[in-house]
Amino acid sequence: MRISELSRRSGVPAATIKYYRREGLLPEGRALNPTAVEYGEEHIQRLRLIRSLIQLGGLSVARTREVLDAVDRPLDAFETLGVVHHALPVPSADKNAKGIKDDDGPDGAVDEAVSGEGAAASVDALIETMGWRISDASPHRPALAESLAALSRLGSAYTADDLIPYARLATSTADLDFAQLDGIEDRIALAERAVVLTALFEPVVRLLRRLAQEDANHRRHHRRACVRGEHPAE
């Protein structure tokens, strides 16, 4: 197909396709003559992945190239997913939150156990207790430690044990996530799907938690009213 059809079928403007080619993200097509290039199905698939990484995943062109290089190497699905998973933006609290410190304690003293080092140790202990296999290079280790340190600066210190019930539910959620990848054998399709799931399905999981929280507030209210001998309106 020509670039116009490639653009139409991939939903990516021709100018953007040319830009991706110049940046080395998209392989060249087959030159028919000095002014016409023929593209194939592999270009459509590749464009879908590029678009997912850049538009959905929010990756830079340089980071996208790294992921594509990994996808092009003869890696298995396991390694491909690992590369994509570590390349995606890491969840974190709003930047504003990081500057907040709880100075309302005795002379602003911060418990040793809740400092940055303490938080990193909690993360290691949690991973150990859960028996999780997590690469030392995982960006999610320091990010979790940072979130825990921010919480403890605000007076909410969590130990590894406090987080175990949440970690167990996270394991169950991750199993559901991987069930969604079952049956996808092609590595490029797998990488694209992983990006879509992380970028678009993560908000779904967060919103389900918010809805469940609203319901939990109702249930708690009802329970307390019953304990007090009241019968709240249904």
Added chain:
Amino acid sequence: MRISELSRRSGVPAATIKYYRREGLLPEGRALNPTAVEYGEEHIQRLRLIRSLIQLGGLSVARTREVLDAVDRPLDAFETLGVVHHALPVPSADKNAKGIKDDDGPDGAVDEAVSGEGAAASVDALIETMGWRISDASPHRPALAESLAALSRLGSAYTADDLIPYARLATSTADLDFAQLDGIEDRIALAERAVVLTALFEPVVRLLRRLAQEDANHRRHHRRACVRGEHPAE
């Protein structure tokens, strides 16, 4: 205490305290004389909540005033939490993601069931099946519908049934969240805690899911190797 001590103990700069007073977020202190004002413990508590809403929650001054007005009304803990919960920023996919449309299908046709209306119906069906009590005014209803519509435009349509296993895990997570609020009876402290939990603990939950996904990738890899009769290195 004078404003200098209020500033030291709350961790909020004096200029910011004065700004909050001008904006009507913080009640006036007791005037000792024309140039000196005395503040009390209630001002520290109020400042903590304001700081949480604005810095952690990312709320505007106007929205913060609405939440404070609600907290000042003689609402019970249930209603206070409800107001805070709906005022906080709603999770959503990156704005870039919303513009993406999957045109690779047959002439870009979008299945009727996956359109915006279909997605809203899926959300209603999910809430109904789960027996969740969710206000019609909840901002999380349309946000979830929007996320589902975005996913289906990219070729990943989810029915209410597909989401039930995730919704069940969300219920368990919400129960853990509410256990963290147990024992807090003061409404202002409760509101502050709810903001901290949403703003800072939500990234923790997301990061635990990412870590669990990495482990799930390992387990899936191991299982597949075993099925093939291979014995991957531990």
